[in-house]
Amino acid sequence: MLLENTCVWRPQSLAELRARLKQSSTGTIQFLAGGTDLVPALKRQGRVPELLVALSQIRELAGVKMSPTKDRLLIGPLTKLAQLSREPLIQQHFAVLGQVAGLVASPQIRNQATVGGNIMVDNRCKYYNQSEVDRHSHGGCFKAGGAVCHLIPNATRTSAPVCRARFVSDLAPVLILAHCELVIEGPQGERRIALKDLYHNEGLYGARLNAGEILTRLEIPLPLVGKIRYEKLRIRQAIDFPSLGVALSVRDEGGSEVLDVCLTGVDTRPVSLTFRPSQFATRDDFWQNVAQVSKKSVVPLKQDFFPPQYKREMIAVLLKRLWEGN
């Protein structure tokens, strides 16, 4: 498969990139980091931006550091996932993040894929991540620029386009539970947002920054609030995106355990839930509540290897495993 003709620009430093972004840009820009997700997508969609900005030479955006005040872990978005797993600072202060990075895809992909790319990964759907023949066969969906959602057939163009493409980052739920903040640079200067606010409840664009903006840093306040763990459900123990990912952080609230949960793979965004088991008379009541809340809070659709109902059920199963497996 060939990439359509496009212009690729490879800035050598952040300063060079900043200067370019300040100019009122003509035409569409797409940032290219590791490219493990983007390049296949560009090839398959046959729609490429006018300018592809390859970030690989911007050294300032890669690597893990401790803040001068020693209370924040600073992660460059161009840090490779393989590097994240090996990084001593991560192993010391946020070991689970390194482990979760090691669950992504395969060694070859982890050598190339970046932290920024993982948290900004485009939402996926079996009708969108498809060949041209298949898209002609079914008719292009909203996300592919068409006028239909094959999962929700009665959705039409007259209302807002509907897209339930699912969010599939492994790192995001763990980072969200660690209260990760993003530092974003744009034409108006620098801004900060909580990672959880990056995501929207629709699958069309997934995570998206404003025009001309670039993610320059992830910041994680230390020490971490609770003990964070992650379980990933997928049919193969390598290669696959999460069919479901459950991240759990257990913290103490007045002597009782509080479970902060963040889910991936089952909705258009990472889904944050909080459970207070102490409010239930029995464990069975509690798990029933978890099942009910899971049912209300996430909308998995038939767009993945596993049936939606199974995925929904597995939320409680994995959560139980994480919690009781301490």
Add this chain to the structure above:
Amino acid sequence: MSYRIVGKKTPYVDAVDKVTGRAKYTDDLRLHHPLRVKIVRSPYANARIVGIDLSAARAVEGVVDFVVGADFRHTFGVLPISKDEPAMAKERVRYVGEPVVAIIAESERAAVQASRLVRVNYEVLKPHLDPQKSLNESTDLIHPELGKKNNLHKSVNQSFGDVVAGLRSADVVVEHQFEFESVTHAFTEPHATQVEWEGENLTVYSATQVPHYLHRALAEVLELPMHRLRVVKPHLGGGFGGKSDPFPHEMIAVKAALKTGRNIRLAFEREEVFYSHHGRHPTKISMKLGVSRDAGIQALDGYMLIDGGAYGSFGVVTTYYNGVLLQGPYNVPNINFHCDRVYTNKPMCGAMRGHGGVNPRFASEVLFDEACVRLKIDPCEMRLKHFHQPNSKTINEFRITSVGIHHGLRNAMAASGWSQKYQKLPFGKGIGVACGFFISGSALPIHWNEMPQSTVRLGIDYDGGVSLYSGASDIGQGSNTMLAQMAAEVLGLPMTMIKVLAADTRHCPIDYGSYSSRVTFMAGNAARNAAIRMRRQLLEAACQLLECEAPIPTPPGEPENFFRQGGRPPDYGALYLGANPNYEDGYLFVDEKIVAPDGREVKYLDAVRKALDFQGALQSKGGYVSPKMGGSFKGAGAGLSPSYSYTAFISEVTVDPATGFVKVDRVTCAHDYGQALNPLAVEGQLQGSIHMGLGQALMEGMRYDDGAVQNASLLEYKIPSPFEMPEVVIVPGSGDECEGPFGAKEVGEGALAPFIPSVANAIYDAVGVRLYSVPLTPDKVLEALRQHAGGAHAP
């Protein structure tokens, strides 16, 4: 007697080239300025082509010409009885992905750009996707041109003995419905073809398992004399049956060369491999098994509905194999099966590793296990009592020669700790057994003729190097290595002195190709026979140098006569060499020397040069033709093989009752491959069968939506990763096959089928549920557990 090369772990002759990247696969060849071809495929499963507008595509700079359906007059198919496939769709498309227009352009970019500008006007029709409904359809037919009454492609109904009486006499009758998704080969190298002009002739380089069949089909479809076409198979990255048909893209590439007078390069994208498919048929089976405590299986009654997709491919054979391969590994005195292959608007199904025998094997082995549980008999002991006996005949007149499985299953039981584990493991852990049976090559050719099924030619020149010419297609299974072993062993030479030149229709004698696990048995025997004849010539020269009388070989006849006379029981004496006639004559060919019985020696090279003195060129040939065998009823030829392999699997699993995940922890495998010519290759084939079977067992499946394959990528089509692979223990389970080359029989396919039910039976042992729908995915396991517990299951 021990051998120097046969039976030793021998790395493949092309291993270094492959791992260093030097080996050239079809798309690696660099022809002189080839034009690129891009195929525009149908987005519809069933539609009439109303019109094709190429004007916008033609205007793209670099576009040279097009190929369309109207360029071809003839349809084709690998089986002469089922030539229903056009090289490109003409008036009608029958599956999503069917080739409609091919663009020939100076560059890939121009071809891709033009492909997006081709306008095909379709009248979309309702597709036939469900095989049962398609079978019942009588008006709207997928192939009206065939003049059939419905969409049934092939129906086979065979009955032996008295099934009703057999079921009546059984102590227990078990029956169930089974369902199987389609699986595909997912080989590493996507299909590719290049065409090169040489004067008035064309050389077709193609990733094919069957150069000879491709040669025939190209000549017929393109209306060229065969001598103007030469088919060459370069290095090949996996076939598994998925490259054993002649393909539309091969016809298209040659047509493009003819239309433009230029060299042509065509290579598939991965998704095109999925559209092309030819994999295992989606199958529904309804099977009944009557088993008696003492006499084993009394009767087997089965109906199989197999979903063939849009065209015939190997489907007629598949239809037979669904039934006839159930004749083993146990004695089945009464059997009745009925298999229907039906056309649907999906990519066609065909041959895939274990061809036709895999899904029915699952059904029969799961039912057999169930019967043993109900009879409270150990399923291994039950199997041991009722395997075929050596030198026997099945009820449908298969000639059974060697059977090594009795001792194979006993070894597997010992190595796995079967008797300490079966029905004794804690909940969630289980152990299961299943056995299988497969052909070592089909005894009958696809095209009816009297030619040897394989012929090998040897030539030796002044430097003493041996050129071995064979039409056999090394598809990664190592047949070139096997052929070199045959010649090196017989002539007493190191492997490096044998140069195999294979799979080139201009230079190599005919071999039918790599399918039905026939190559080691047939081409191996042919190579061995050619080497035996070469040995006689060298021996004569050596005796001249020694100034003594050359011995008369015993028996004096041609090596092939052994088979023509129907083979004979092996002589287990010290000089037994498998596949007689014995070439032992007291002289020893070893270490590039010929040693006389009295100890005098002649150097190999001296003997070669002496022979050249009076012959000019040293040549020999050898062939293989199956002994005459089989019954005289209709369809008696299906499943006939000069020899059969047997397999026993004992699998151990862990089932997670909360998630339904199944992990196969350990597999103990005994496969009766006769004698291992190359233990390294044998182990590779068994590991490969287990990996491929594991995929079908637990996760693989072609997922269709309105006839379109939805998981046409290696990300979404789930081949197991190394994490899913179990520990594999291979135990000896072999006899000596008197007719195989040096005692060998098949190892490439047979082992796949019984692995899958061994996992299902282990799941039953682990958690007490039976699964009848393959793949055995976690959601199905969980649902079965819930049904079993009557809804009591909770996280």
